[in-house]
Structure formats: structure tokens, C-alpha cells
Amino acid sequence: MNVYLKNILRFCVIILLQVLILNKITxxxxxxxxxxxxxxxxxxxxxxxxxxxxxxxWALLIMGFFLGITVDTFMNTAGMHACATILIAxxxxxxxxxxxxRNLSEYANQHPSIKSMGWMPFLVYSGxxxxxxxxxxxxxxxxxxxxxxxLLLKIAASAITSMLFVIVYxxxxxxxxxxxx
Numbered sequence: 001m002n003v004y005l006k007n008i009l010r011f012c013v014i015i016l017l018q019v020l021i022l023n024k025i026t027x028x029x030x031x032x033x034x035x036x037x038x039x040x041x042x043x044x045x046x047x048x049x050x051x052x053x054x055x056x057x058w059a060l061l062i063m064g065f066f067l068g069i070t071v072d073t074f075m076n077t078a079g080m081h082a083c084a085t086i087l088i089a090x091x092x093x094x095x096x097x098x099x100x101x102r103n104l105s106e107y108a109n110q111h112p113s114i115k116s117m118g119w120m121p122f123l124v125y126s127g128x129x130x131x132x133x134x135x136x137x138x139x140x141x142x143x144x145x146x147x148x149x150x151l152l153l154k155i156a157a158s159a160i161t162s163m164l165f166v167i168v169y170x171x172x173x174x175x176x177x178x179x180x181x
Contacts, residue, residue, distance in 0.1 A: 003052060003109075011047055011067070014175075018044040019074045022165070039154055041161040043169060044071055044081075045133045048089050049126050053107040057093055064089030084136040088129045095181075099125050114170060127167055131159045 007136075020039055048064055068082030075081065096112065099121050110116045112125060136157045142151055 007047075008053065010050065014044050014047045014169075015067075015070055017169075018071060018160070019046075022076060027071045032091050039158045039161070041158065042130075042134065043086060043162060045088055045130055046126070046166055046169060048092060049129060050111055050113065051092075053096065057090065058121070060089040061086055061090055066162045080137055083140060084133045087136055088133045090097045091132070092129065095125055095128060113174060115174065116132070122166075123163075127159070127163055130166070131155065134159045134162065140180060161162050 022043060025040065044067060048060065049065055051063070060115065064085040065082055068085035069079070071077075071085075072079055073079040100107070100117070107116065112122060114122050117125065137159070138151060138155050139145075145151065
């Protein structure tokens, strides 16, 4: 399948998954009404994380803005998702360069995945960028640091839940290579 068509299809699937299903799931980790605030797992940054290695930063920034503003449109969040998504799009190349043993140009026609990077580097890469995304988003959403502990708890719980959904997405939509005997 053409790489452009594949990424357009991935964009549509991730946006639909986020907007139609995950935005409707509100999770509360304690049963008390005054307990932990409601949060939504965010999987849409996965689109930026799975773009090909050779995607230039300017294209990542444009796609990050378009992705974030699309989610903002559905959630009425006035650019908060766009801000967080642009930041991870900007830092993506540097994080990949730090984690991979070879130069990114040596990974021609490949994209970050469990298959191309291995489990641990991919989980570190995606986990770091998702935590960064959530930190920026929730800091902008709350806009004060008076309850810093609750902010950290909300970031951690949302990032863990989002990573679980990312792993499920990867297991469902990534072809596993089968070894022939």
C-alpha cells in the first residue's frame, strides 16, 4: 500500500477511534465522587509517533498542527491539543536520534514500530513523548500549579492508560512477522 494512503487511512482510523470511542470513555480510578478527576485516554499522538523515519520536521509540524486542531475541533479545547501535539512533533526526531544506534537516514522506507526498533526502545520512545504530550496538555488545561500533586497524578494516570491503549492498538493493527521453519 502506498505510504501516503496508509498514513491518511491511519489518521482517519486514529481520529475516529479517539473521537467516537475514547472521548466517550471517562475513567475514574477511585469510587469516591470527590476522588480522582475524570480523564480521557489520548491515543491520537500515535499518528505522529508512527510516521516514517525520514519525515522532515516541517512536515511533522504541519501534520501535528492538523492532527491537534482536528481533535480540538471535536473536543472544544481551543488549541490545547494542537499545542501539545506540535511540541511532540518537533521533538520526535531528536528523541529517535537519541534512542536509535544508527542515523535516521539509514532507516529508509521504515517507520518507528516494535518491529523496526524492538519493544523496549519503542516503549521508551512512545512513553516519553506521550508523557510530554500529557504534561503540556494538562498543564495548559488546569493553568495553575496550586494543586501540583493532583496534576502529576492526572498526568501519570492518563499516560499509563494511554500507553495501554497504544500497546493494544499496536498489537491489533501491526502485522507480526512469522518465522518459517
